[in-house]
Amino acid sequence: MTTFKPQATAPLTSVRATGMDRRAFITTTAAGLGAVALGAPTRARAQGRKEISFASASFFGSETFGDLVKTFNESQDRITVKYLELPPPSSSTEVYQRLVQLLARRNGTPDVFSQDAIWIAGFAAAGWALPLDEFLDADARSQYFTGTLNACTWDNKVTALPWFMDTGMMYYRKDLVEKHNAKVPEQWADMVALGQAAVKAGDCEFGYIWQGKQAEVLVCNAVELIASNNGAILADDGRSSRIGEPEAIAAIKFLYDSMNSYGISPKDVLSWDEEPSRQPFTAGKSIFTRNWSYVWPIAQDPAASIIVGKVGASPLPHFPGGKSASCLGGYQLGLNANTKERDASWEFMSWLSAPEQQRRIALNFGLGPSRPALFDDAELNQKQPFMATLRPVFTNATPRPVTPEYAKVTLALQSGISKALVSGEVEKEMLALATQLNALVR
Amino acid sequence: MGRVEVSTRRRPALPRWIWPWLLLLPTFMSLGAVAFWPILEGLRLSFTNTSLISGSTDYVGLSNYVGLMSDGRFWNAWVHTVWFTVISTGLETLIGLGMALILCERFRCRGLIRAAMLVPWAMPTVVTSKMFAWLFDGQNGVINWVLLNSGIIQSNINWYGDPQTAMATIIIADVWKTAPFMALLLLTGLQSIPTSLTEAARMDGARGWMIFWTIRLPLLLPTLLIAGLFRALDAFRIFDLVYVLTGGGPADSTETLSTLAYKELFSTLEFGYGTTVTTAMFITEALLAVILCLWLVHTIRRVT
Numbered sequence: 001m002t003t004f005k006p007q008a009t010a011p012l013t014s015v016r017a018t019g020m021d022r023r024a025f026i027t028t029t030a031a032g033l034g035a036v037a038l039g040a041p042t043r044a045r046a047q048g049r050k051e052i053s054f055a056s057a058s059f060f061g062s063e064t065f066g067d068l069v070k071t072f073n074e075s076q077d078r079i080t081v082k083y084l085e086l087p088p089p090s091s092s093t094e095v096y097q098r099l100v101q102l103l104a105r106r107n108g109t110p111d112v113f114s115q116d117a118i119w120i121a122g123f124a125a126a127g128w129a130l131p132l133d134e135f136l137d138a139d140a141r142s143q144y145f146t147g148t149l150n151a152c153t154w155d156n157k158v159t160a161l162p163w164f165m166d167t168g169m170m171y172y173r174k175d176l177v178e179k180h181n182a183k184v185p186e187q188w189a190d191m192v193a194l195g196q197a198a199v200k201a202g203d204c205e206f207g208y209i210w211q212g213k214q215a216e217v218l219v220c221n222a223v224e225l226i227a228s229n230n231g232a233i234l235a236d237d238g239r240s241s242r243i244g245e246p247e248a249i250a251a252i253k254f255l256y257d258s259m260n261s262y263g264i265s266p267k268d269v270l271s272w273d274e275e276p277s278r279q280p281f282t283a284g285k286s287i288f289t290r291n292w293s294y295v296w297p298i299a300q301d302p303a304a305s306i307i308v309g310k311v312g313a314s315p316l317p318h319f320p321g322g323k324s325a326s327c328l329g330g331y332q333l334g335l336n337a338n339t340k341e342r343d344a345s346w347e348f349m350s351w352l353s354a355p356e357q358q359r360r361i362a363l364n365f366g367l368g369p370s371r372p373a374l375f376d377d378a379e380l381n382q383k384q385p386f387m388a389t390l391r392p393v394f395t396n397a398t399p400r401p402v403t404p405e406y407a408k409v410t411l412a413l414q415s416g417i418s419k420a421l422v423s424g425e426v427e428k429e430m431l432a433l434a435t436q437l438n439a440l441v442r
Numbered sequence: 443m444g445r446v447e448v449s450t451r452r453r454p455a456l457p458r459w460i461w462p463w464l465l466l467l468p469t470f471m472s473l474g475a476v477a478f479w480p481i482l483e484g485l486r487l488s489f490t491n492t493s494l495i496s497g498s499t500d501y502v503g504l505s506n507y508v509g510l511m512s513d514g515r516f517w518n519a520w521v522h523t524v525w526f527t528v529i530s531t532g533l534e535t536l537i538g539l540g541m542a543l544i545l546c547e548r549f550r551c552r553g554l555i556r557a558a559m560l561v562p563w564a565m566p567t568v569v570t571s572k573m574f575a576w577l578f579d580g581q582n583g584v585i586n587w588v589l590l591n592s593g594i595i596q597s598n599i600n601w602y603g604d605p606q607t608a609m610a611t612i613i614i615a616d617v618w619k620t621a622p623f624m625a626l627l628l629l630t631g632l633q634s635i636p637t638s639l640t641e642a643a644r645m646d647g648a649r650g651w652m653i654f655w656t657i658r659l660p661l662l663l664p665t666l667l668i669a670g671l672f673r674a675l676d677a678f679r680i681f682d683l684v685y686v687l688t689g690g691g692p693a694d695s696t697e698t699l700s701t702l703a704y705k706e707l708f709s710t711l712e713f714g715y716g717t718t719v720t721t722a723m724f725i726t727e728a729l730l731a732v733i734l735c736l737w738l739v740h741t742i743r744r745v746t
Contacts, residue, residue, distance in 0.1 A: 415515070
């Protein structure tokens with residue numbers, strides 16, 4: 001049984017149930033401090049070993065990252081890693097704050113950290129993350145998904161080591177696609193046609209459900225649409241805006257039209273993030289939806305879904321002349337620029353990202369590997385059959401704008417795109433947004 | 443002689459007048475630490491370009507404030523916050539007054555109803571928010587279902603996804619939650635009005651409305667204004683409902699000063715500009731408080 005968790009889905013903003021998260025934050029911080037305190041006696045025992053620390057958002061599966069660290073500590077006798085547990089990824093704003101506070105001290109703690117894809121450029125530009133180019137030759141790089149490596153690169157330097165990932169993808173109703181004698185759509189226009197046909201035939205209420213709430217997830221939806229039309233939000237160097245270009249405008253217009261002229265999406269998507277949009281899909285109300293990998297196990301769970309066994313997942317469609325793009329999420333590894341144990345830290349992080357550990361994370365946490373070769377693994381495909389579906393999706397992984405100003409860029413994007421989707425004056429809003437972004441990233 | 447020495451040693455070396463101040467010192471210190479220092483520190487930060495990301499902490503004079511004055515997002519949030527404060531406080535006062543008048547009368551199970559009335563107010567706001575998210579859900583919400591089936595609307599209303607209705611829905615949620623609190627405050631005010639006055643008026647032939655307008659309302663006015671002041675200052679900080687329900691959207695239509703400050707402070711970690719927003723918020727709130735207080739004093743003088 002797959003155990004995907006909603007991870008890295010709404011990296012900066014949508015933190016639900018603040019009170020709970022705060023509490024979780026406090027307890028995990030306390031637990032982390034407790035762990036550090038308890039770790040003290042082992043220092044005496046482990047004399048002669050180099051000591052490094054590892055901070056990460058806490059993911060849970062059939063084990064925790066603490067178990068991974070334990071395995072590493074037991075596997076050799078030169079390095080001891082202390083694990084500093086941060087809040088869970090659902091509280092990613094808190095994780096971000098904690099990491100920034102730790103790294104800004106520039107005292108080398110934590111030596112190794114895991115970071116959401118969208119923070120990489122900011123940490124690199126602040127000089128907190130060590131460029132890893134000297135450790136990574138061309139051969140080592142070729143073993144990771146290109147899109148993930150791109151997200152790990154700032155200013156032509158690789159400053160993060162790919163770890164595990166998640167991306168947006170299209171879920172579809174196998175039974176309804178078959179009923180209409182159609183193929184799984186590869187272009188947006190085909191999806192619209194099929195969606196309209198299914199709605200007209202009364203098979204479902206909606207053709208396509210996406211996430212339009214003024215939140216991080218809206219930016220993810222926009223990245224996918226724009227990239228699938230050969231456009232981009234920022235230029236490759238991250239220093240000028242491309243959202244005012246016709247490709248981007250046409251892509252956002254598509255989202256507006258999906259509600260207003262194609263009639264395949266309810267206007268309610270403007271207030272939906274992941275879960276509100278997942279519910280109608282697993283209640284059989286829509287033929288297509290866009291979401292993250294966490295939806296798969298829910299859709300296969302008879303207690304939560306009436307479409308068990310009728311769901312397929314595939315890369316998102318694209319515009320004519322473009323190619324499918326899926327917004328990249330997930331946590332990647334960083335090496336603190338102020339570390340005092342550079343080589344020991346690199347040894348630990350490359351161990352974490354090695355095929356054996358990525359495989360273990362895929363099996364026990366349900367988190368997608370960043371190494372394409374792992375998708376050929378027989379045991380993995382047998383125990384997590386959904387993983388096989390993810391390979392073509394992950395191949396199209398597209399990073400969100402890579403810029404140290406991402407936190408400001410995303411707020412501007414959320415506001416500007418939301419305005420365009422509400423008013424329908426897409427071109428005007430996108431041009432205004434372009435001016436705004438140019439001022440932010442220049 | 444030895445005796446005298448002992449007594450001088452026992453006598454406090456400090457002058458008498460200093461003792462009250464010394465005893466008050468812990469209070470001043472704790473108040474200073476938790477109230478005044480954060481305010482002053484916030485004020486200081488607002489004159490800097492402090493950012494956790496860039497690590498800068500330089501004084502930039504008034505440039506944050508100049509930027510704020512020309513920042514469309516700030517004024518947009520400012521207008522929404524003032525609008526929210528005025529409408530929700532107004533509605534809560536009216537509805538609370540109605541509830542208080544009913545609860546003031548004698549009837550069966552009055553104690554029980556008075557207690558039950560406070561449940562919405564006692565509920566954590568995040569829970570209220572989630573509840574209203576479901577009630578006003580555009581697809582499966584009870585509110586849409588009732589309105590559709592009673593023929594008031596022809597098609598589902600997209601409460602949170604439409605800038606026309608999103609703020610109104612948040613106001614409704616806030617009114618539901620806080621009107622009972624207003625009712626409680628006003629009820630205490632109503633009960634402090636001597637019954638002899640209303641009884642005398644009744645003897646003279648005055649009816650319900652007459653008693654209300656000429657006796658109860660004027661005597662209740664000071665309580666009403668104090669309750670309104672508390673409520674307005676509280677409403678001005680509206681954060682949790684917006685944060686959970688809409689995140690400020692769609693199209694910035696529910697962005698308030700608190701959510702904007704949160705985004706500046708905690709998402710972008712721009713403490714300089716973020717505290718400028720909160721300082722502007724503090725100034726607006728102080729102005730609001732001064733106006734209401736002056737009105738309050740004026741009214742109390744007139745009534746008494």
